[in-house]
Amino acid sequence: MLEMRNLEKLYQMGDVEVRALDGVSLTIAEGEMVAIMGPSGSGKSTMMNIIGCLDQPTRGTYHIFGQEVSRISEREQARLRNREIGFVFQSFNLLPKLTALQNVELPLIYAGAGAKERYETARQTLIQMGLEQRIHHRPKELSGGQQQRVAIARALVNKPSLLLADEPTGNLDSHSSVEIMAIFQQLNRQGITVILVTHENDIAAYTKRIVRFLDGKVVVDQKIEQN
């Protein structure tokens, strides 16, 4: 489903070169559920952004659904981002002037859904996240964990085939985290490929493979026995 070869991402800061990714090769098959771990600053979000077609590598190649992303048209990349990929961002990236409901409706607008269907689907997804009483709140009228759950709802609402979640439980208590991971596992059983970044071993335990980063490289790549 997706294959990265020798990915590098370099930033030039004056005369210092920051190697955010320093030669990453990784293949993830359809239907896998993978945890990406590693210290702060080791390149996890950078790789997630490249996987999600939101950023381009400096060197190396990236194939998704059999196509090399640097050769795909802008229009097709946008289609992939909006229809095939759901992304939960580390900093949520909710639109501050829209309500929770409107934020979750956005991907459905791109997908061409009608107003009534959009409203109902967005609302149901927010209810699934425990946010029924908060659908008309704007982000600043929500707690941190509520904003995180809106970001998760938005990523799921289009039923993407690839779900990318960058620290999706960072602001959630253990009860909400367990609920979110149960939802992710259920989606994975339905065939959705799930890649999530986490710092927590408890969360990684819900996945079937752990990939560890250090200084922009993959240093561990291990299948795990699930309980």
Next chain:
Amino acid sequence: MLEMRNLEKLYQMGDVEVRALDGVSLTIAEGEMVAIMGPSGSGKSTMMNIIGCLDQPTRGTYHIFGQEVSRISEREQARLRNREIGFVFQSFNLLPKLTALQNVELPLIYAGAGAKERYETARQTLIQMGLEQRIHHRPKELSGGQQQRVAIARALVNKPSLLLADEPTGNLDSHSSVEIMAIFQQLNRQGITVILVTHENDIAAYTKRIVRFLDGKVVVDQKIEQN
């Protein structure tokens, strides 16, 4: 050092009243180290904002350093916020156009420190956070955990007598979290009062008292044996 009595914080959303705080009474003595826990949306950040003089309750009283905050002048509240209180926000609140170093220098500007001293103090605090190589990066050129550590550095740089940290390790790997908690414990041993919100039991274990919220109320308030 700080005393809250019957605090309420209510938001009117159309014809629905949201009770973010629903009668909270809490006393925290100088030199304590307290963990605030509880489900997403239970009122923790709301209470932290009131403690930090960033928000006013709808009802109830709040005394800090022996003064009732609603009776303190705007000018004195600003002085408390800038000189006595260090706040690590759940969403960091870094200024996007400033570098890490400039963000950390801000409280020192309020405190009237000279340029050379500011630069050096801010830089040392960032080095203590493991960010020596990132001091001239702007927030969008930093990883999530690096931004969180800049927010922590900014809260500490003025040597406040009260440190408020709202989920300070949410984006940090366990190694960085251990380092941050060691710093907080060291500050506490020097006499600084530390109140931190966390979802993680491992982090709460570094403190001496756990206060649990549920639906805007305190439901547990328990001293803990430290290891």
